Amino acid sequence: MSAILTIDSLTVALPPGADRPRALENVSLELHPNEILCVVGESGSGKSMTAGAILGLLPDGVQAIAGKILLEGQDLLTLDDAQMQQIRGARIGMIFQEPMTALNPLRTIGDQIGEMFETHTTLRSSEIRARVLDLLRDVHIPDPEAARRAYPHELSGGQRQRAMIAMALALEPRVLIADEPTTALDVTTQAQILKLIRELQQRKGTAVLFITHDFGVVAEIADRVAVMQKGLLVEEGPAIDVLNDPQHPYTRALIAAVPPLVPPPPQMTGSEIILRIEHVSKTYRKGGLLARHRRVTHAVKDANLVLPRGGTLGIVGESGSGKSTLARCMVRLLDPDQGSIRLGDTDLASLSRKEMRAATRRIQMVYQDPFASLNPRRKAGELVAQGPIIHGETRERALARAKELFALVGLDPDSTERYPHEFSGGQRQRIGLARALALGPEVLVADEPVSALDVSVQAQVLRLLADLRKRLGLSMVFITHDLRVAAQICDRIAVMKDGEVVEEGLTAEVFTAPRHPYTKALLASVPGRDWTPPVSPDAVLALADTREFAPQLL
Amino acid sequence: MRVLLLALRRLAASLPTLFVVLAGLFLLLQLAPGDTVDALVAQMGGGDPVMMEELRRYYGLDVSVAVQLGRYIWRLLQLDLGFSAIYGKPVSAVILERLPATLLLMMSALSFAFAGGMALGVLAARKVNRWPDTLISTLGLIFYATPSFWFGLMGIVIFAVNLGWLPAGSFEEIGAGYTGFRRALDIAWHLFLPTLTLALIFLATYLRIMRASMLEVLNLEFVRTARAKGLSPGRVVRRHVLRNALLPMVTLIGLQAGTMLGGSIVVESVFALPGLGRLAYESVVQRDLNTLLGIVFVSALLVIAVNFIVDLLYARLDPRIVT
Numbered sequence: 001m002s003a004i005l006t007i008d009s010l011t012v013a014l015p016p017g018a019d020r021p022r023a024l025e026n027v028s029l030e031l032h033p034n035e036i037l038c039v040v041g042e043s044g045s046g047k048s049m050t051a052g053a054i055l056g057l058l059p060d061g062v063q064a065i066a067g068k069i070l071l072e073g074q075d076l077l078t079l080d081d082a083q084m085q086q087i088r089g090a091r092i093g094m095i096f097q098e099p100m101t102a103l104n105p106l107r108t109i110g111d112q113i114g115e116m117f118e119t120h121t122t123l124r125s126s127e128i129r130a131r132v133l134d135l136l137r138d139v140h141i142p143d144p145e146a147a148r149r150a151y152p153h154e155l156s157g158g159q160r161q162r163a164m165i166a167m168a169l170a171l172e173p174r175v176l177i178a179d180e181p182t183t184a185l186d187v188t189t190q191a192q193i194l195k196l197i198r199e200l201q202q203r204k205g206t207a208v209l210f211i212t213h214d215f216g217v218v219a220e221i222a223d224r225v226a227v228m229q230k231g232l233l234v235e236e237g238p239a240i241d242v243l244n245d246p247q248h249p250y251t252r253a254l255i256a257a258v259p260p261l262v263p264p265p266p267q268m269t270g271s272e273i274i275l276r277i278e279h280v281s282k283t284y285r286k287g288g289l290l291a292r293h294r295r296v297t298h299a300v301k302d303a304n305l306v307l308p309r310g311g312t313l314g315i316v317g318e319s320g321s322g323k324s325t326l327a328r329c330m331v332r333l334l335d336p337d338q339g340s341i342r343l344g345d346t347d348l349a350s351l352s353r354k355e356m357r358a359a360t361r362r363i364q365m366v367y368q369d370p371f372a373s374l375n376p377r378r379k380a381g382e383l384v385a386q387g388p389i390i391h392g393e394t395r396e397r398a399l400a401r402a403k404e405l406f407a408l409v410g411l412d413p414d415s416t417e418r419y420p421h422e423f424s425g426g427q428r429q430r431i432g433l434a435r436a437l438a439l440g441p442e443v444l445v446a447d448e449p450v451s452a453l454d455v456s457v458q459a460q461v462l463r464l465l466a467d468l469r470k471r472l473g474l475s476m477v478f479i480t481h482d483l484r485v486a487a488q489i490c491d492r493i494a495v496m497k498d499g500e501v502v503e504e505g506l507t508a509e510v511f512t513a514p515r516h517p518y519t520k521a522l523l524a525s526v527p528g529r530d531w532t533p534p535v536s537p538d539a540v541l542a543l544a545d546t547r548e549f550a551p552q553l554l
Numbered sequence: 555m556r557v558l559l560l561a562l563r564r565l566a567a568s569l570p571t572l573f574v575v576l577a578g579l580f581l582l583l584q585l586a587p588g589d590t591v592d593a594l595v596a597q598m599g600g601g602d603p604v605m606m607e608e609l610r611r612y613y614g615l616d617v618s619v620a621v622q623l624g625r626y627i628w629r630l631l632q633l634d635l636g637f638s639a640i641y642g643k644p645v646s647a648v649i650l651e652r653l654p655a656t657l658l659l660m661m662s663a664l665s666f667a668f669a670g671g672m673a674l675g676v677l678a679a680r681k682v683n684r685w686p687d688t689l690i691s692t693l694g695l696i697f698y699a700t701p702s703f704w705f706g707l708m709g710i711v712i713f714a715v716n717l718g719w720l721p722a723g724s725f726e727e728i729g730a731g732y733t734g735f736r737r738a739l740d741i742a743w744h745l746f747l748p749t750l751t752l753a754l755i756f757l758a759t760y761l762r763i764m765r766a767s768m769l770e771v772l773n774l775e776f777v778r779t780a781r782a783k784g785l786s787p788g789r790v791v792r793r794h795v796l797r798n799a800l801l802p803m804v805t806l807i808g809l810q811a812g813t814m815l816g817g818s819i820v821v822e823s824v825f826a827l828p829g830l831g832r833l834a835y836e837s838v839v840q841r842d843l844n845t846l847l848g849i850v851f852v853s854a855l856l857v858i859a860v861n862f863i864v865d866l867l868y869a870r871l872d873p874r875i876v877t
Contacts, residue, residue, distance in 0.1 A: 057781055082786075089784035096782075101775040105874060106797050115793070119784050151873040167783070 003030035003070075004207045005054070005175050010067035012046075012053055012231075023049040023062060025231045031175065034205040036198070038212055038222035038239070040254070042454040046231040047211045051177045054209075055092060056084040071175065090120045093168035093206075097180040099160035103152040109136075109163045110148030116170040135166040139196060157319075158189035162196065169200060176201070177209045182217060182527075186318035187481065191525035194221050213455065215258045216484065219243055219528025227251045244534055257459035258533045259484040261526060263507045266491060274475045275307035275330070275363075275443050280339035280349070282325050299325040301499040303339070307443065307492075312469065312476040314490030314507065316483060316522070322499040323479045327447045330477065331365045332356045343443060361391055364436035368448035370428035374420040380431050381406070381416025387439045398438075405434040410464060426457035430464065437468070445477045450485060462489055483526050487511055495519045557869045564865050568858045575854045576630070576847065580623050583843055591615060592841065594639055613639060630851065636844040640837075645848035648833065653852065655725050656829035659745060659821065660814050663752040664807065670753070671760020672803065678761070679768030680791065690761065698758035702817060706751040706824035713747060720747050723826035748825045752817055756810060763806055767799040774798070801872060808864035812857045 012024040024046045031037050041047045052058045054069055056076065069076040071091065076084070088094075096102040104112060110132050117128045129148075136144035139162040152160055161181060168176060178197065182190040198221055201208050212218060218225055222239040227248065235248040246252045282300040300322045307313045317323045328334040330341055332348055341348040343363055351359060364387075367373035374383055384405055385398035393401070403413040409430040420428060429449060436444055446465070450458040466489060469476055480486050486493055487507060494504040495518065503516040514520045523529065591609045595601040610616045614625060629636060635645035678690040714722035726732070726741050771777065772795055780794045781787075819831030830849055837846040869875045 055782055057778065085784045085786055087784070088782055094779070094782040096775060096779060098775060102779045104776040104780070104794050104798070106872060107794075115780075115785070116783055119789070153874050164779075167779075 002032075004033050004072060005029075005031040005209070006068070006070040007050070007054070008068040008070065010050075010053060010069060011065050012049055012058065013063060013065045015061035019044075020230065022231050024053065026067070027228075027231070027233045028067075029226055029233065029236070031207045031209055033174065033207050034202070035223040036201060036208040036210050036221055037224045037226060038210045038218045039226045039228060040212055040215065040218055041228035042213060042254075042456065044230065045228040047213075047228050048179055049231075050228075051094070051179050051209065051211060054177065055088055055094060056081075057088075086120075089116055089173070090171045091173050091175065093171070093173040093176045095161075095164050095168045095176065095178040095181045098184050099157055099164050100152065100184075102164060103160060105152055107151070108148065109150055109152065109155070113148075113163065113167045113170055116167060120171055131170070132166075135170055136163070138169075138200070139163070139166045141166075156189075157185055158192060161185060161189075161193050165193075165196065165200070169204070169206070172204060172206075174207060175209065176206050177211070179211045180213065181210075183212070183214070187483070187527075188318065188521060188525040190217075190527065191220075194527065197221065214527065215243070215255060215455070215533070216526065216528035216531075219531035221527075227254070243531060246534075254455060255533050257455045259459075259462070259482075259488040260532055261484055261487055261511070261529055262532070263487040263490075263511050266506060266508055270309050272309045273306050274309040274344065275305075275313075275477070276340075276342040277303055277305040277326075277330070278340045278342070279304060280326065280329055280336045280341060282322075282329055282334060282336050298499045300329065300336070303496075303501050305494055305501065305504065307475050307477060309475055310469070310473055311491040312478050312489055314486040314493040315477065315479045315496060316481065316486050316493060317496035318481060318522075320498070321496040323496050324447055325499075326496070327365070327445050327477065327479050330443075330445050331360070331363050333365070358391075361387070361439040362441055363443045363445065364439055364441040366429075366432050366436045366444060366446040366449045369452055370425050370432060371452075373432055374428055376420050378419075379416065380418055380420060380423065383420070383431065384416070384434045384438050387435065391439065401438065402434070405438055406431075408437070408468070409434045410460075424457075425453055426461055429453060429457075429461050433461075433464070433468070437472070441474070443475045443477065445479075447479045448481065449478075451480065451482065458485070465489065483511075483522060495522065557866060560869050560875070561862070561866055564862055568862065572851075572854050572858065573627070576627065576851060577623060579850050580626060580847060581619070583846065584619050591639075597840075613637075626847065635848040635851065638842055638845045638848075640840045640842040640845065645844050648845055649830070649848050649852055652828055652830050652833045655827050656815075656818055656822070656831060657856075658741070659748055659752060659818055659827065659829060660811075662745060662749045663756065663818075664811075664814060666749055667753040667756035667760055668803070668807065671757045672764050672800070674757075674761045675764025676768055676791065676796070676799075678765045679772065682765075682769060687765075691765070694758040694761045697754040698762075700754075702751050702755055703820050703824050705754055706747070706821060709747045709751060710824075723824075725827050748821050748827060751824070752814070752821045755817070756814065759810070760803060760806065763802055764799065767802045768795060771795045771798045797871060801868065804864055804868050804871065808861040811860035812853075815853050815856065 007027055007029040010024055010027045011022055014021060014023045027046070027050065029037070029050075039047045039050060049058065049062070053064050054076065056079070058064070064077050067077070071087065076087065079087070103109070110129070113132045113135060114128045117123045117131060123131070132148055133144050136147050141147045141159055141162050147155065147159065147163065155163065165181075181197070182193050185193060194217065197208065200206070210221060218239065225237065225239050225242040226233055227235040227242065227250065229250045235242060235246065235251045242251065243255070246255050280300055280303045281298070284297040284299055285295070303326055305313060315323045315326065325334060329336040330348070332351070336349050339349060343359070346359060348356065348359060348363070374380070381399055381402045384402040385395070388398040388401060389395055399416070402416050406413045406416055411427060411430050411434070415423070420431065423431065432449070449465070450461050453461060462485065465476070468474060478486070478490055490507050492505065493507045493510045494501050495510070495516065496502065497518045503510060503514065503519045510519060511523065514523055591606050591613065594609065595606060607616070614622065626636070635649070637643070638645050638648050641648050674690050674694070678687040681687045710722050713720040721744050724744060726737065726744055732740050777790060777794055780790045785793070815831070818829060819835060821827070822829040822831040823835070830853070834846065834849045837849065
């Protein structure tokens with residue numbers, strides 16, 4: 001079968017002063033009708049640049065300097081703006097990552113989908129309305145008529161992405177480019193959206209260029225896979241071959257970094273309980289002048305959990321399940337409405353503000369976003385030393401200790417003098433870890449500590465966490481939405497849904513014999529659950545010193 | 555329904571503001587030495603203490619401050635602004651005479667500043683870092699840095715005195731006896747320079763906000779979506795960027811309504827316009843407490859009204875705003 005879209009030795013130049021001269025170097029790809037080609041890579045690999053180059057929507061200063069992009073034989077790089085406008089949307093559809101920000105917040109869904117027809121066809125408005133409704137029905141949005149009139153913020157993330165897909169497919173383009181379309185979604189929603197893309201693609205015979213960083217998603221949906229690294233295409237082939245028998249060392253390292261869904265044999269933890277959470281509830285109230293405007297959200301409802309000393313308790317759940325609220329209650333960033341949080345003999349929930357400030361040295365938190373959680377105006381070393389200084393340590397000793405901690409978390413001790421923006425994402429998360437460890441806590445509460453990181457960096461940070469836990473005898477509460485990560489790092493797992501802990505138990509038991517229907521649904525939604533990443537010893541070794549894999553853009 | 559609820563809430567919230575402003579000003583003015591009677595007697599060139607006492611009793615100035623304030627608020631509730639001893643007629647009549655000029659000046663200046671600032675801001679953002687942007691930004695800085703009275707005076711010197719194209723001052727041709735459309739034209743003719751003078755500084759602010767806001771919105775993801783849909787650049791700006799970029803501008807209108815009232819004092823003085831600003835200045839000089847309080851009351855109402863409209867407009871523009 002002949003290719004519908006051919007990228008022929010495409011080279012894209014970055015503006016001078018960028019971290020490398022070429023965003024893409026000599027990339028050649030073929031996309032055939034009725035197939036899904038996954039382009040995989042970490043951040044900075046150039047996968048999104050490829051999409052931008054095809055649509056002629058590269059950022060300012062970035063331009064294709066060599067090669068061809070042929071859409072059904074026509075070279076897109078030679079077309080002018082007006083000609084490209086005819087092709088965008090009509091012959092190449094595009095779906096973006098963040099369905100919230102990718103839709104105009106001030107215009108209705110129907111209006112934005114209808115714009116496709118207004119731009120590219122001469123249909124009358126009544127016809128457009130009918131077509132929009134058909135499209136919304138096609139993507140299985142409940143109540144299409146209401147969705148048509150809704151504004152983006154009135155729909156859930158999954159529904160917004162469905163609307164986005166409806167919009168991209170409005171004119172039945174032969175080629176669809178999907179740039180991380182499920183990354184921002186919950187795992188059950190992600191499974192539905194992947195199914196929907198697959199279904200529509202098969203029904204209409206569309207060729208899909210699917211950009212992702214997630215090998216689980218690749219295993220779920222790809223016919224063929226192309227792996228990119230720093231603007232180079234390093235490996236390409238049928239999905240089965242690449243996933244199970246990767247050839248290029250980089251692909252092998254990436255795949256080895258994907259945590260398998262099968263939990264390792266449980267480690268022995270003592271029977272002593274260090275943290276016991278009993279009947280903790282937290283409600284958010286939204287005030288209103290009139291009673292009927294008041295809204296009460298039960299973020300956490302009667303949660304009961306135990307953390308054995310030296311163990312790791314995973315709390316998994318989707319967005320809005322209350323897992324982050326519970327974590328914040330544990331360190332008293334939020335005050336629980338009810339219940340007790342016993343750390344050893346102390347009930348943290350009943351402490352006064354002042355007593356809690358003293359108790360913070362026993363329980364510390366690591367945050368999700370390594371970019372937002374470090375004050376950009378202070379040096380990394382000061383950020384780490386701040387806690388001990390507040391708790392009465394002298395500045396010199398605290399700074400000296402910060403250097404030791406930097407070494408402990410695998411950072412150069414001399415880099416304490418640098419500012420957060422000079423570090424990569426993974427390094428910043430190490431700083432966050434060092435900051436939490438500076439007070440010598442007994443319990444570490446980690447709220448999605450690796451979710452914002454690339455898979456290879458994620459593997460390093462996870463290994464560091466496991467290592468620190470052993471060396472320092474830490475006990476850890478680990479909050480995540482990623483069941484693969486949870487399977488690898490947690491001894492016990494609690495599953496939360498709508499504020500309630502619906503299931504709790506040993507990791508191996510929860511994964512092999514889930515009891516609650518929601519746990520079963522979650523496990524059934526993990527992308528690529530039937531695929532077990534092949535582990536080759538050399539790949540794991542390669543990853544052990546993968547500093548060169550840490551992408552520069554992070 | 556959503557917008558209506560919001561409107562009612564905002565209205566209820568503005569009542570305490572009004573009360574605090576009035577009470578605060580009333581008490582502040584009590585701190586200043588001298589009262590209306592002192593000013594009146596000084597105008598007459600002196601008077602005996604007995605007459606002054608009687609005048610004080612007549613104007614209700616002999617009782618305690620608290621009682622005066624209470625009486626004043628009570629009268630306000632009945633929409634009675636009191637009597638101006640200096641002008642010899644009810645304060646409401648004095649203010650109503652002066653209000654149209656100020657309102658007209660403010661509205662035209664606001665509209666001009668908003669429209670001009672928006673247009674120039676959009677232009678600058680679309681040609682960012684090229685010469686039209688540099689030119690517009692420099693112009694904006696000049697407008698912003700130059701005091702408005704200087705603009706006014708220069709305008710008079712060039713357009714009224716040297717070129718003779720525009721009138722040098724006053725609200726309309728006195729004694730010409732124009733009516734209807736002819737009169738409206740005449741007033742517009744007279745207000746051209748004052749509006750420009752008052753508007754330029756605000757135009758500069760709007761321009762900068764609009765430019766920044768446009769640049770920010772142009773970088774948002776839904777703009778990329780719009781481009782990926784095959785929309786032409788002009789259409790992307792009109793249908794997706796503009797309304798989003800206007801949101802901060804609309805907020806600014808509410809904030810600037812008060813500043814503009816203040817600015818109109820200078821412009822009214824320069825162009826000899828019979829407006830509220832000049833009235834306020836004269837009342838301060840003449841210790842005409844009732845008139846001054848009346849002006850404050852009306853100005854506060856005006857600012858609250860503008861902010862109220864802005865809130866409604868905002869709610870209309872942005873569906874995410876909930877009551």
